[in-house]
Amino acid sequence: MGMIPELAIAVLACARIGAIHSVVFGGFSAQSIADRLKDARAECIITCDGAFRGQKDIALKSIIDDALIACDFVKRVIVCTRTRTPVSMLKGRDVWWEDEIKKVETLGLQDFEPEEMDAEDPLFILYTSGSTGKPKGVVHTCAGYMLFTNYTFVNVFQYQPGDVHFCTADIGWITGHSYIVYGPLSAGAATLMFEGIPTWPDAGRLWEIVDNYKVNIIYTAPTALRSLMSYGLKPVENKDLSSLKVLGTVGEPINEEAWHWYDEHIGKGKCPIVDTWWQTETGGILISNLAGVTPAKPSYATLPLPGVEPVLVDEQGREIEGNNVSGNLCIKHPWPGILRTTYGDHERCRATYFASYDNLYFTGDGCLRDENGFYRITGRVDDVLNVSGHRIGTAEVENAINMHAGVVESAVVGYPHDIKGQGIYAYVILSNMHGTEESTRRDIYATVSRIIGPIARPDKVQFVNGLPKTRSGKIMRRILRKIAENDMDNLGDTTTLLDPAVVDEIKVGKL
Numbered sequence: 001m002g003m004i005p006e007l008a009i010a011v012l013a014c015a016r017i018g019a020i021h022s023v024v025f026g027g028f029s030a031q032s033i034a035d036r037l038k039d040a041r042a043e044c045i046i047t048c049d050g051a052f053r054g055q056k057d058i059a060l061k062s063i064i065d066d067a068l069i070a071c072d073f074v075k076r077v078i079v080c081t082r083t084r085t086p087v088s089m090l091k092g093r094d095v096w097w098e099d100e101i102k103k104v105e106t107l108g109l110q111d112f113e114p115e116e117m118d119a120e121d122p123l124f125i126l127y128t129s130g131s132t133g134k135p136k137g138v139v140h141t142c143a144g145y146m147l148f149t150n151y152t153f154v155n156v157f158q159y160q161p162g163d164v165h166f167c168t169a170d171i172g173w174i175t176g177h178s179y180i181v182y183g184p185l186s187a188g189a190a191t192l193m194f195e196g197i198p199t200w201p202d203a204g205r206l207w208e209i210v211d212n213y214k215v216n217i218i219y220t221a222p223t224a225l226r227s228l229m230s231y232g233l234k235p236v237e238n239k240d241l242s243s244l245k246v247l248g249t250v251g252e253p254i255n256e257e258a259w260h261w262y263d264e265h266i267g268k269g270k271c272p273i274v275d276t277w278w279q280t281e282t283g284g285i286l287i288s289n290l291a292g293v294t295p296a297k298p299s300y301a302t303l304p305l306p307g308v309e310p311v312l313v314d315e316q317g318r319e320i321e322g323n324n325v326s327g328n329l330c331i332k333h334p335w336p337g338i339l340r341t342t343y344g345d346h347e348r349c350r351a352t353y354f355a356s357y358d359n360l361y362f363t364g365d366g367c368l369r370d371e372n373g374f375y376r377i378t379g380r381v382d383d384v385l386n387v388s389g390h391r392i393g394t395a396e397v398e399n400a401i402n403m404h405a406g407v408v409e410s411a412v413v414g415y416p417h418d419i420k421g422q423g424i425y426a427y428v429i430l431s432n433m434h435g436t437e438e439s440t441r442r443d444i445y446a447t448v449s450r451i452i453g454p455i456a457r458p459d460k461v462q463f464v465n466g467l468p469k470t471r472s473g474k475i476m477r478r479i480l481r482k483i484a485e486n487d488m489d490n491l492g493d494t495t496t497l498l499d500p501a502v503v504d505e506i507k508v509g510k511l
Ligand code: 7RM
Pocket: 128, 173, 174, 175, 249, 250, 251, 252, 253, 254, 275, 276, 277, 278, 279, 280, 281, 301, 363, 364, 365, 377, 378, 379, 380, 386, 389, 390, 391
């Protein structure tokens, strides 16, 4: 579904009847949706005819129809009207939201007793990318997750009764689950939902919403700030932002320039900024300053929440003590919102998060601790990219590129991107080229959009004759990453490569 109230209503309705929901972002392809449906063995889909997204309309129901060709276990599709784009309804399977609502409209809440659940019963599954090709279904539970989102919402943002809270995320991501739906609503807050993109019809859209609805807390991603910064101050200056009390950021490291722009031009120097570090798997915020209560430091998530114990470990798994150090970020003890399993594959959960280091939860992030013990998250240390705050596995993108008939092999890495934080750089070996380099490149873009969705489309595709491999056949991504970052003189040891000459060829062809 798009970002309309019926989406939050559907989520809460599932929770009420004890059904496990799994929200899928509207930008995913039919193939990605089908993969998730199969993994979750979903029986019922709630969707819309379409969704508005800037100047584009997304034909959601038609994408669902494509996904369902190979998913006959889905018994019911409920379609909510939004864009009035024509849809085809399948007899016996598809029904209209509006028709179904009519059947129950005259009944009261007492006719729908909430299903009593065990604290540890699953509440939802949310799929997220990891370092392997297949997204994982992160499972959160009824009591722990709801408690944790409520606790972190109230304390991090210092929510006061009556405050209007505006989180700009999509409910298809964990940030929307925790800080549009469960956290704010469980606290009785007014939560604002926004359909569209921050730059349409103009770059003043978010600030206009703040002005119109007298928003008190705004929570957004660095990528949105960087993109809006590039439009200058005109879209900000003619808006009344005086209702704002707290600014939040999430999803990726925030650069100092964006932090100061947010502070100065949105908060007018008067609103604390909370830089909140957390993950789909953590359910809610683990490291953040508390608005106006504990100090902020630009580009630092600062300190853990009460009860959360971060530790830094080195490659050998030894804990790094003291300050002014960096390492891999782990968490020592569980917290209420920790994931309970990855759906249908508990071993994968163990192997991914609990096997790297003994008795620690491994986050996949690199981190430094400054002289005062403040934490700064530096980014993923695994093969996961963070593109505009969206998690994308390099293996997923490679698998999609490799589906193209002309592709022999590919390797995908991230590189610094001014707006998106990270861009996607793909090195591709072709077997044959029908048409020009440009048309082949466009074909590869289209393949990735079709297989995963437009969010995973590479920014750059460099055609190469070979990839840097070790004698045992492993691609040395470190080298490819350095080249994509334009850090050519620091490639490190290349003598273990099967054919060191490919590196020079790749350097010459760098885009
Ligand atoms: C909430 C969310 C998780 C990954 C995580 C980090 C990165 C998130 C921050 C951040 C620096 C932050 N869930 N990340 N918040 N990096 N500072 N405040 O984004 O599962 O989609 O992504 O996002 O790398 O591991 S997520």
